[in-house]
Amino acid sequence: MEDQAEKLREIMKRKKDGTPSAKSVSSAKSNVKQAEKARIITVTSGKGGVGKTNLSVNMALAFARLGKKVIVMDADLGLANVNVMLNMIPKYNLYHVIKKQKTIREILVETEYGISIVAGASGFSQIANMGEEDRKDFISELDTLSNADIVIIDTSAGVSSNVLDFIAAADDAVIITTPEPTAITDAYGIIKIIATEYDSLNMGLKLVVNRAKGAAQAKSVADRMINIAGQFLNLKVDYLGFIYDDASVQHAVLRQKPFMVVDPKCKASICVQHIVERIDRNKIGESAGFGAMLKRLFRSSQYEASEV
Numbered sequence: 001m002e003d004q005a006e007k008l009r010e011i012m013k014r015k016k017d018g019t020p021s022a023k024s025v026s027s028a029k030s031n032v033k034q035a036e037k038a039r040i041i042t043v044t045s046g047k048g049g050v051g052k053t054n055l056s057v058n059m060a061l062a063f064a065r066l067g068k069k070v071i072v073m074d075a076d077l078g079l080a081n082v083n084v085m086l087n088m089i090p091k092y093n094l095y096h097v098i099k100k101q102k103t104i105r106e107i108l109v110e111t112e113y114g115i116s117i118v119a120g121a122s123g124f125s126q127i128a129n130m131g132e133e134d135r136k137d138f139i140s141e142l143d144t145l146s147n148a149d150i151v152i153i154d155t156s157a158g159v160s161s162n163v164l165d166f167i168a169a170a171d172d173a174v175i176i177t178t179p180e181p182t183a184i185t186d187a188y189g190i191i192k193i194i195a196t197e198y199d200s201l202n203m204g205l206k207l208v209v210n211r212a213k214g215a216a217q218a219k220s221v222a223d224r225m226i227n228i229a230g231q232f233l234n235l236k237v238d239y240l241g242f243i244y245d246d247a248s249v250q251h252a253v254l255r256q257k258p259f260m261v262v263d264p265k266c267k268a269s270i271c272v273q274h275i276v277e278r279i280d281r282n283k284i285g286e287s288a289g290f291g292a293m294l295k296r297l298f299r300s301s302q303y304e305a306s307e308v
């Protein structure tokens, strides 16, 4: 009782003093929340083994060095790539979140490199089979990661509906390829699917050419892909940069450490740094974060439904 009276007195006092009302306090809070929204970056390829996990983890480190709070989420099907690359064996993973046994906060693991990871699970494929309610619950669970500055999602290669959902909801969708013809063809394949599935969503695709001999080779691969995407899909793809084919990468992978840590001055590290600086310079709009992702996913499923 006394509490109630105390609260009332407090409210009356505030009104008199002209201190901010509950309403303006809550709108100030929502402004703060807006600022808390994480930038979501997906890393995808058409073909496996082209460097998604290396790029995800090392980009995370480069962002951390810029003072950002970064989370890497392993959304690759079955292959617990990110942990292996960092020599970690997390006890819980996304499977436990999907099964509602753990919250995402409970499975988040800090690494010794100043980034956190969300471990993947083979059960991840179940997202595609989730009912509407479970799916929404899962995405709201992901929303709790929004207080990070950057969330990098290492997806599986190729197309599955959950990969597409993540890509469609991302602020930056990075497609990575190597100069190999098969990798280029498969990368183009996934760009085409993204373009046809999600033409209602105005998202920017960004291309990285990995394992290039040099800037000229990478640029010619990128130009070809960007021209074809523009011409045949009417889709704008930006060239984000390239990474040298560099033996330091393999050495680091064998040591189960990021190459940015093992050899911060190697060619691959410098390239990743440039890529991250380019992303960082390109500021994103207001609709960042998993909350926005939820809205976008909802919108896209409505869109699909109205198409049928």
Ligand SMILES: Nc1ncnc2c1ncn2[C@@H]1O[C@H](COP(=O)(O)OP(=O)(O)O)[C@@H](O)[C@H]1O
Binding pocket: 045, 047, 048, 049, 050, 051, 052, 053, 054, 055, 081, 210, 211, 212, 243, 244, 245, 246, 247, 249, 250, 253, 268
């Ligand atoms: N820039 C690079 N230079 C040399 N080797 C690389 C480079 N990027 C990737 N690799 C090699 O390719 C392998 C696969 O990379 P990974 O990041 O695991 O690919 P993905 O996640 O796409 O399957 C690495 O273990 C490494 O041996």
Ligand SMILES: [Mg+2]
Binding pocket: 052, 053, 054, 076, 081, 154
């Ligand atoms: Mg991988």
